[in-house]
Amino acid sequence: MSYIQFDHVVKEYPSGEESIRALDDASFTADKGGLTIILGASGAGKTTALNILGGMDTLSSGTVKVDGRDISGLSRKEQTLYRRSDIGFVFQFYNLVASLTALENVELASQICPDHFDPRETLEKVGLGNRLDNFPSQLSGGEQQRVAIARAIAKRPKLLLCDEPTGALDYVTGKQILQLLQDISQREGMTVVIITHNTAISAMADKVIHFRSGRVYNSTDNPRPLPVAEIEW
Amino acid sequence: MSSALLKDTWRTSVRNWKRFFSIVVITTLGVAVLTGIYAGCRDMLLSADRFYDAQGLFDIQVVSSAGLTDDDVTALSKVEGVQTVQAEMSASVNTDVAGTSKSATINRIGGQGLNKSYLQEGVLPSKSGQIAVTRQFIVDSGLHIGDTLDVTASDTDSSSGAASAQGEPVFPGSYTITAVVLDPSDIANPEGYSTGAFRSNDAESYAFFVSSSSMEGSLYTAISLRVSDAEQLDTFSDEYSAKVQQVVSRIEDSVAPERQRARERQLTAQVQEAQRQAAADSVSDATGRSSAEASDESLSIPTVQWHVQNRSSITTYSNLKSDLSSIESIGRAFPVVFLAVAILMSLTAMTRMVEEDRGLIGTYLGLGYGKIAIITRYVGFALAACLLGGVLGNIVGFVGIPVFLMQVLKGLYVIPDVSLSFDPAYGLGGVALFTVGVVVSTLLACRGETSLTPAQLMRPKSPKAGSRVFLERFTWVWGRMSFLNKVTVRNLFRFKSRLLMTVGGIAGCTALIVCGFAINDTVQTLGSKQYSDIDRYDLLSVAASDETAAAMKERLADDGKVKSSVEVRVGSAEMLNAEGNSESIQLIVVPDGQDIAPMVDLRPASQGLGRMFGFAKAPSERPRLTLGDDGILVAQSAANAMGISGNSTVSLRADGLDQQKVKVQAVFRNVIGSDVFISQSLYESSFGVKEAGFVTNAVMATLNGDEDSQISYAQRLVKSSDVASAISTADMERSFAFDLMSAVVALIVVLAGCLALVVLFTLASTNVSERVREMATLKVLGFTDREIHLYVNKEMLILTLLGTLLGLPLGRVVGGMLTGVLDMPGMFFEVEINWVSYVISAAATLFFAFIVQFSTNMVLNRIDPVGSLKSVE
Ligand SMILES: Nc1ncnc2c1ncn2[C@@H]1O[C@H](COP(=O)(O)OP(=O)(O)O)[C@@H](O)[C@H]1O
């Protein structure tokens, strides 16, 4: 049984008389501790799928199970608690709280989770051990994204979900971030899902899932993922 | 504007309904406060003016110490600017009112249509023996139309001398009441609640009206004049006063001296004639003496003194004017706060709206739309909100508030046909004022964003940088704070302008509420201050006349109710300041050698800043004042409105005596009433009454027994025909109320409360809108709704508390300034704020904050993390 089971999920957005099907009977699975990459054109339903997986959105029909737990019928409140204990999110925009230092941004997440990593060590892990007391405005884009990742993983989540984490970064910095995510998956054994539309980087993943018009049209396992440093695009 | 842009403008406006609503409500409140109190007063004054004009109330009235004649009438009618002249005839009489003899005046209804009484009920008298009375008389006497009314001529008039008896009015002694009328010169509402307590005349006099067939004579009591073209003017306006004053001066300068001399010659002739008669009668027995006697007597002919009065001499006219101008001054003071808050809030709201549209503005500029077109979007939005608010504000201001005020004023004054009216200058001017304020703040808000290039605009605005706060230097404190508290502190200092706006806005509203309560508390405590602290006597009993004074004193002594007493002379008088403004006062003459201290606690009045901010020395710690022989002591409540202070010189016109200048020794603390103390020696030397003999006619006394027994004793006492009035201070204290002021207070508190609510709402929604992403991030992290509420509300709560704490003393200061604003004769606003009022004001503000918090929580709950984090800010 897979760690993540996304089973015949339909997500409809009401839009006037008709409704938009963001997800149209999408199904996939992913294994514990693996790095999964979701690929697809813009509007294919990737974000929708990730949001449902992360307990940020509800689905119209189908089932979603994470670690054996069915999360498709969670109430708003249960969703919140699910996000709190099980999910770490990383977005294209880093969404750091500007009035808090790097360390405090991580603490913001860790202090609501009883079972968390030490914020300081987490920041050291992402390579920002010497920037603990800097405010977001004093950090570069890549550094800010590292803080965001540290904040996401400090909660010791079951899933680390990243929606286009390198979308706003330059090539080199983006690569470093991806390397970091791969390291987290491999060293910490954390289950990581990354959305991207850069097909080239799929070589770094354990599993690649292709979305098209709300459906999963291809899902391939990659027995030998490459280190990010060896991938060029 | 292209139609696409128009469409977008419309959608933006709909989306921003909260901001629209804020600006509409703030403008409504501001315009309502600005116009409402003014409009209420104006409607009342205009209605009074119309009423006065309809009744032909005199503009000028001439009275003389020796009566007036037909020649005087002719002379006055020739004065330039005089339109109509009417000779008035009246007589002082006594009549029985509910078992007590009371003084009254019978007035002859004039032939020129001046000073017409307004018929409320019945038919105006036309035949001899018919009489019209006032509502006051009906209320007090219990008589009705058709009842018989008996009067006896009172023989008081001694100053005019024996000779003036010639031509004095002759009238029947018994009448049938045919009508109840409203005397335009007394529009106090007899059935309304008593506000008069602090300005009522101790010697009350009723007015009766009879037709010319009921009263004959050739000597007039007064001559009433109407000034040409004065009718069109508002009688309470400066133009009116100036116009009338011109004619008054003309009369005083030319006609008066000439006619006074003529009348003196006439009186002299009359006296000489009488002497010749007498001499002729006694020629046989004492031939030699008569010429010596005659020259002796001719000296006793009094000098004839004219008084040329305008409408200010009418008590209810002056009272109405001062009542309304005191409320109006409140109405002028508060809108400033509202305007300031409106500008602050629209600046906040519009700046945020423009900021939110940052990317959009960039897109429009990039598409080639002009700056003007974009600015028009926002100015149009603000303008529409402002104009809608202005219209609503005008409706509240010219209908709602006036109707409310009139309801209260109707309890005080009777004015038939009060009607609402719109003053375009004020109404539109008020809207214009707010519109300019709001539009300028919108332009300021737009300036920042539209001056950037499209490319800059399309990039996200760098978020406000965080920084260390001073508190972090105190590691000891900082280290002990919980994580979320640290976050709160950081955020407070991060949004400095919001901190200032919130604290300022809330402080302003709290101050307004405190101010409202200050007025209320002050009015509440005035009674006990005056009648318990300052007036230590329990009873002031005034004799009906000098002749009955002895009988009254005897009665007081026999009743055994009096603990201690001081005899004084009490009379009404006019006090004029250097500018010639007059005020009616109660003149209390203290016999030489008498110490008034056991009866009245005379302390110097507080002055200046100490008074304004409430840190003046407690009255009981100030040195006691003793009445000297070279100056008078004037009540602060009488002095304040007239700008009189120690060492001023004022003129006093005591009843029946000529006007004399006296020095003011000091102003004493007194909050209600217009008492002036003068020593017997100064009184005698100033007014030359030594020869006539000084008599005390009143007794100030402390009484045995509790308050109820004191009140009933005073009520029993006044039934005696020897007593004109017996005032129990316990009764005065109980009955003191100033409903007009309380009503205005209620109005201000309600409006200030609404303002506080809108301010909090605007600030809270701006705060949330600025930080949607932050909240969305917290939601993504798994913060529960409650935790997010706490995260946001803690900041708002701290700011609200700070604002409230600042607003309380601010309210005290603004309240203190009201003393200067509310200067009305007979009342001194010694501002006093009960601690309960501070508590209520703070609680009210916090309650509003709580309501707003509740609505903010709803908004926070609705923030959708998915949607909010999708795009760049
Ligand atoms: N809140 C929404 N309301 C209506 N349609 C939506 C909403 N969110 C997403 N969609 C639609 O669902 C589809 C999938 O969107 P999304 O999952 O964001 O795509 P991707 O992330 O793959 O680019 C799109 O066609 C989009 O228009």
Ligand SMILES: [Mg+2]
């Ligand atoms: Mg997407």
